[in-house]
Amino acid sequence: MTTETKEISKKEAFLTYLLRLADDRLILGQRMSEWCGHGPQLEEDLAMANMALDLIGHATALYEYAAEIEDKGHDEDYFAYFRDDRDFVNLQLCELPKGDFGFTIARQFLFSAFSYFQYERLKDAKDEQFSGMISKHLKEIKYHLRHSREWVLRLGDGTEESNKRTQESFDELWMYLGELFHMDEVDELMIKEGLGVDSTKFKEDWKKLVEDTLIEATLTVPDWDQFMMSGSRKGIHTEHLGHMLAQMQFLRRSHPDAEWK
Amino acid sequence: MENQEKLDEFQARIDAGEKIEPKDWMPERYRQQLIRMMSQHAHSEIVGMLPEGNWIERAPSLKRKLVLLAKVQDEAGHGLYLYSATETLGIDRSELVDQYLYGSAKYSSIFNYPTMTYADICAIGWLVDGAAIVNQTMLARSSYGPYSRANVRICKEESFHKKQGYEMLGKMASGTPEQQKMAQDSVNRWWWPSLMMFGPHDSDSPNSAELIKWQVKLKTNDELRQHFVDRMVMEAEAIGVTIPDPDLEYNEETGHWNFGDIPWDEFWNVVKGNGVMNRERMKARRAAHENGEWVREAANAYAHKKKLQQEKAS
Numbered sequence: 234m235t236t237e238t239k240e241i242s243k244k245e246a247f248l249t250y251l252l253r254l255a256d257d258r259l260i261l262g263q264r265m266s267e268w269c270g271h272g273p274q275l276e277e278d279l280a281m282a283n284m285a286l287d288l289i290g291h292a293t294a295l296y297e298y299a300a301e302i303e304d305k306g307h308d309e310d311y312f313a314y315f316r317d318d319r320d321f322v323n324l325q326l327c328e329l330p331k332g333d334f335g336f337t338i339a340r341q342f343l344f345s346a347f348s349y350f351q352y353e354r355l356k357d358a359k360d361e362q363f364s365g366m367i368s369k370h371l372k373e374i375k376y377h378l379r380h381s382r383e384w385v386l387r388l389g390d391g392t393e394e395s396n397k398r399t400q401e402s403f404d405e406l407w408m409y410l411g412e413l414f415h416m417d418e419v420d421e422l423m424i425k426e427g428l429g430v431d432s433t434k435f436k437e438d439w440k441k442l443v444e445d446t447l448i449e450a451t452l453t454v455p456d457w458d459q460f461m462m463s464g465s466r467k468g469i470h471t472e473h474l475g476h477m478l479a480q481m482q483f484l485r486r487s488h489p490d491a492e493w494k
Numbered sequence: 495m496e497n498q499e500k501l502d503e504f505q506a507r508i509d510a511g512e513k514i515e516p517k518d519w520m521p522e523r524y525r526q527q528l529i530r531m532m533s534q535h536a537h538s539e540i541v542g543m544l545p546e547g548n549w550i551e552r553a554p555s556l557k558r559k560l561v562l563l564a565k566v567q568d569e570a571g572h573g574l575y576l577y578s579a580t581e582t583l584g585i586d587r588s589e590l591v592d593q594y595l596y597g598s599a600k601y602s603s604i605f606n607y608p609t610m611t612y613a614d615i616c617a618i619g620w621l622v623d624g625a626a627i628v629n630q631t632m633l634a635r636s637s638y639g640p641y642s643r644a645n646v647r648i649c650k651e652e653s654f655h656k657k658q659g660y661e662m663l664g665k666m667a668s669g670t671p672e673q674q675k676m677a678q679d680s681v682n683r684w685w686w687p688s689l690m691m692f693g694p695h696d697s698d699s700p701n702s703a704e705l706i707k708w709q710v711k712l713k714t715n716d717e718l719r720q721h722f723v724d725r726m727v728m729e730a731e732a733i734g735v736t737i738p739d740p741d742l743e744y745n746e747e748t749g750h751w752n753f754g755d756i757p758w759d760e761f762w763n764v765v766k767g768n769g770v771m772n773r774e775r776m777k778a779r780r781a782a783h784e785n786g787e788w789v790r791e792a793a794n795a796y797a798h799k800k801k802l803q804q805e806k807a808s
Contacts, residue, residue: 259556266550266559269566270543271778273786275574278543282567285550286560293556310555334789390799391792398788477551484612485554491670493554 246422248302249322250429251363252312253419253466255295256323259313260474261344262288263481264331273334280380284341287373294366310494314485318475319468326409326465328474335388335395336402342381343406346442347413348374350435359427382446389450396451403447404455411461413439419466496521508709513639516582524708527701528638529583529590530599531710536576537594537601539569541775545609546618554612561658562615568651575647579640595780603761604687606769613666613673613680619659621681621688621726627652628722629692637709664733681730682738689753690761692719720750727751 265285272278296309326344331337352371358364388399414432423429440457447454463469485493501521507514514520543566550566553559577587593599604622609615627649634645666677693699693715705711713721723742730737741754764772 263551266547266563269547269550269563270540271547271782271785273782273789275540275570275577277786277789278570279567279574282563282570286563286567289556289560289563293560296556313556314554334786387793387796388789391794391796392788394788395792395795480551484552488554488670488672491554491673492665494557 243422243426244302246419247426247428248299249419250423251295251299251302253322255292255299255312256321257292257327257344258288258295259292260321260323260477261327261340262286262292263477264327264329265337265341267331268337277334281337284377284380287370287377291366291370291373294370298362298366310485314482315489318470318478321470321474321478322466322468323470323474324409324412324465325462325469325471326406326413328471328477329406329409330473332402332405333398335399336405338381338384338388339399339402340406341377342385342446343410343443345374345378345381346439347432349378350439351430351432354430354435358429363428385446385452386450389447389452399450400452403452407455408459408461412463412465415463415466417466505707508637508707511709512637513642514637515639523704524710525583527705527708528641528710529580529585531705532576532580532583532641532644533585533590533593534600534602536573536580536590537599538605539573539576541601541605541779543569544775544778545605545607545771546615548609549612549615552612553615558662565619565655565658568655572644572648572651575644579644582640591783595776595783600765602691603764603769604691606764606772606775607683607687608770611676611680613663613676614684616659616663616666616677617680617684619655619657620663620729621659621684622691623652623655623659624726624729625688625691625722627656628718628725632712632718635709635712641710660729660733663735667734678735681735685738686757686760687764689719689723689756690758692716692722694758694761723751723753 262285265281265288268278268281269285270278272281292313293309296312299312300307300309324344326340329340332340349371352367352374356364356368356371358367385399388395390396414436416431416433420429420431424431444454500519504514504519504521504524514524546562546566546569550559550562553562577590580590581587590599594601609618630645630649630652634642634649636642636645663677663680666673668674669677693702696702696714696716699715702711702714706714727737727742739754741752743752744750745752763769767773
């Protein structure tokens with residue numbers, strides 16, 4: 234392999250890596266924003282709008298950097314508005330419909346816990362701009378984790394109904410967790426370059442946090458060995474994503490030459 | 495009967511420009527008027543999240559999506575501290591919420607109009623938040639301390655809300671032909687409803703005189719409306735949108751802009767529940783409240799359990 238091809242592939246891998254992180258956050262933030270004005274209590278309207286704002290804000294910063302790395306004259310909006318379903322590389326976990334409040338909280342907890350361990354390691358990435366962004370976002374992720382964890386405890390250990398609903402949500406979400414720890418050539422190259430993290434290294438820590446929380450919340454930890462979905466990082470998605478993108482992108486695509494910033 | 499001496503003393507405090515605080519003596523009628531006004535203000539912030547929330551998912555750029563989310567989040571915050579300020583008058587938030595979801599408490603009629611295009615979001619920022627600022631700047635000097643302070647805080651955030659709407663509307667008004675059309679159409683639809691936000695003419699406003707006597711309000715509906723029109727005429731011109739009022743004319747004598755007749759029939763019709771979105775708004779808010787009941791119950795049950803555990807441990 235020549236130096237030149239190695240450089241290109243590093244650039245491509247970094248771009249893909251940034252897009253995976255950004256897509257997760259945009260899509261989850263978009264789902265979270267659906268709660269706006271429909272939350273179970275005013276404090277949660279505020280908290281959910283805040284989390285959506287953080288997630289989409291993080292995605293925006295990552296897309297901006299991706300555009301810089303890509304160097305094709307695109308901007309952050311290009312990645313959000315002008316790519317199709319197959320181009321999106323977010324986790325399927327993030328695109329599932331918002332469900333009830335328990336489902337939203339359960340997903341947020343699982344994702345925030347994963348992000349927490351991931352960002353704790355990514356903040357030492359050998360790229361100042363990237364690691365700076367990660368450190369900044371990590372503070373907000375800690376809040377998301379604390380907030381969603383507290384709600385898992387309240388809902389799990391609240392009433393019979395809340396326990397049942399929350400248990401069902403975790404059961405339903407479980408098969409989307411396997412691919413949080415899938416590693417491919419992009420991850421491998423990024424780890425080699427000091428830009429990515431090996432998620433299998435913190436899998437046990439993440440599992441422990443999840444299990445401890447569920448047990449404290451008087452919930453049952455679903456079977457880790459059940460069938461697990463895969464394919465997100467190669468652009469394989471549930472049918473839900475296409476509908477979300479249609480809604481998210483329609484106005485921008487209807488008037489592509491207009492100024493919307 | 496309230497003691498005349500106490501009433502006079504109260505009025506003297508008001509006239510001297512003193513703030514009334516929650517523990518101070520106040521006429522029952524003053525308390526009731528404030529509860530009505532403040533809770534109506536709070537409900538409006540909450541219902542107001544719906545027409546704008548309608549465009550978060552479809553906002554045409556990430557920047558605009560973030561701005562809109564931040565704005566709607568602010569509104570939830572305004573609702574929260576307005577409810578808290580109202581609670582200082584000895585009424586529970588849950589009771590206030592019940593009054594508007596299932597009773598006769600009102601919220602601002604402006605939110606019963608639909609946001610059909612993205613330009614409506616900009617027009618709301620400019621006109622609706624613009625009108626709200628005029629009103630709330632006055633209320634920031636209101637005689638009731640907690641309400642006055644809540645409005646000081648709200649005004650700071652509202653000026654950002656107005657600015658973002660005005661700025662984007664300006665961009666659309668000088669953008670592509672489609673954007674220009676959308677921008678003007680939104681101004682056409684939101685102009686008159688925004689004038690109606692100041693309430694009926696002084697001659698038809700039964701609460702005004704009393705509220706002004708108590709310095710809850712410092713200006714009449716018509717005075718505030720005129721102030722708003724004078725400002726908006728200049729701002730409309732600056733970004734190249736036309737205010738849909740052929741009678742708009744500068745009056746050299748008064749130094750104000752004369753404007754045409756406000757379509758009050760439409761106003762009262764919407765107040766009565768016949769706006770495009772009245773039913774939808776109430777349906778959405780009731781659904782949020784009812785679907786959230788199990789969550790609130792769980793939170794209460796959990797808090798109760800934790801309290802018992804703590805008591806046992808100590």
